[in-house]
Amino acid sequence: MRRLPVSKTILGLVALAVLLFCVNPLPARADMGIILPEPVRVEEPGQTAFIAFNGREEVLLLGTDVKVARATTALQFTPFPSPPKVALAPDDAFARLQELLTAHHVFYWKTTKGAGSPEATLGESEPAAVLSHQKLGLHDVTVVEVKDAARFAAWVQDYFRKQGWPARALSAEEKATVADYCRRGFRYFVIDRVELKETLSSVPPLTFRFQTPALYYPLKVTNLFGGEGEAQLIVCGGERILNRLPVFLAQTVPGPPWWQESTRTAVAPRELAQVAPGAEKLFAGEQEFQAFRYRGKLSFCADLWAENQALFWIGKAYYEAGGRRYSMDAAPYVSGGRTYVPVRYLAYALGVPEEGVRWDGAAQTVSLRKGDVTLRLKLGSPLLERQAGTGPSVSLVMDVAPEMRSDRVFLPARYVAAGLGYSAVWDPATQQVTLAPGEIAWVEELVFDPNPVEPDKGLSILVRTSGPASRPVVRLIGAGGSAEPNEYWRQADKITLSPGGPGEWVAGFLPPGQVGVYPAEVTVEGLTFTAGNWLLKVCPEGFLNQPGYATPEEAVRARFAQDFKGCSLREIEERPLLPDDRRDPRYHKLFLITFYQPYDGPVLPAGTHIYFYYIIKDGPAGLWCVAGGGTGP
Structure with a gap:
């Protein structure tokens, strides 16, 4: 049987600019754990899988590329939520998949930011049950059911004994990985005996068909390899599933780098049959088709478990x-x-x-x-x-x-x-x-943005939400009850915003009203949000957007920490206002600071620098704020 060449790759594209892309092929690899009869350094520099999911059943196509320090025999294992049916995929399955991606012009274009299933209470331990054993080409596949890591380890040790391999207990990390899956209800393991070589070993791909209430892909098992690598998932399913998939992918990694999304297209069932026979039986008509890619440390905090109810x-x-x-x-x-x-x-x-x-x-x-x-x-x-x-x-x-x-x-x-x-x-x-x-639009930020040159001329309001949302309403507490003869504040204690950029809502420049400090709330889709720093400050000179401090020195230190992260403040010195500054009623004090910057920044190089801040006092609140600054002599 013809082996899958390492050069047969899945298409990967990274956006360079709008509609400008470069091709970056990836080898076809799969996500599995590995158990070796003796200590050998193993590398799994990447993994690629094709997933077809209809909400009840999944077909998963996996191929494997692994490199070891010296030739050896190993057991690769993959956990599943239900007993899978294992079959040999076409040798050129990943080449066909690449042809499908190319024909439909699938491109990577953005990064998504944005869990495994819950832990189960297990009953009494049961021995590992061998559900099937079959020879599939170069594969020697066994499907076992286990209830805990101890029974899994016992099965592996018994397998080693029957093969005449030296006895070896599972490592603490291997036991912890298996125990984690067992606790979460993943009792079925496909164990595949493979021969690994010092060069990159490629094994014909397998397909797994199994029942699952959620789109599933095992990522945490990859943590056994460690290091850095790539993971790429080509997913076919309903629009509702793919719309929510980025949220679940973001939960598999602890932080940046995030998963990248490709453009989306529609494919017919007959096209799926060319890649993974049997996948076409999951669907009655055309389905959405999209790729997702991660590059970084192989240290996932959760498996992909999407559409969990x-x-x-x-x-x-x-x-x-x-x-x-x-x-x-x-x-x-x-x-x-x-x-x-x-x-x-x-x-x-x-x-x-x-x-x-x-x-x-x-x-x-x-x-x-x-x-x-x-x-x-x-x-x-x-x-x-x-x-x-x-x-x-x-x-x-x-x-x-x-x-x-x-x-x-x-x-x-x-x-x-x-x-x-x-x-x-x-x-x-x-x-x-x-x-x-669900698409829950949580308010993530409220920004009052005064006119930076003339704060008495008004300000704009910006609301950012975590997802698509209906029109937010900003309420300024206390503004509507003002006794000030200003019709704006009497009538507009609630401000309705208009659409801005993606996930953003804005209100245009608004005139100042009565002097005071007004806490703000944002209501969107029946939910009301607030934060301690959502304060609209109106002083005689106009709007203030900066937090206030009891002394001008505190205001300077706080603004310095915000403007020059990682720098050391050497000296703060108050200076008299310059003649032009004294004619500006917004400025009350001038401070000169000396600081050391240990790195080359976009504006200032590494070294010692002098900077100045203008300080203003917020009359109604009696607090000091930084009104502006710049480099000094």
């Missing part, structure tokens, strides 16, 4: 997620018209790992971390704080608050689900809550 029932001490049932030690209930669910199980159902759930008894706070998103809640408080990566923290104003019952913390399911990108649907007939991935 979670079901809870009032009064029932169990829930379902990913088609599996899990036990709880407390049952959901309804209070204040909202469904409350035990925090730990709600977190697991929404893909939060066990280590991502934290309870601070002293502060009475709960934190949930999934990928780069962190949620924080406090018992009795209606605020749900959300932070994405190192971005600003924004709080959702809930109409209920977390509660403690029978020494268990319960959270309002709808709002916590929204913070992690899920929607909640309530069925009063069955007393069931369904949590499903």
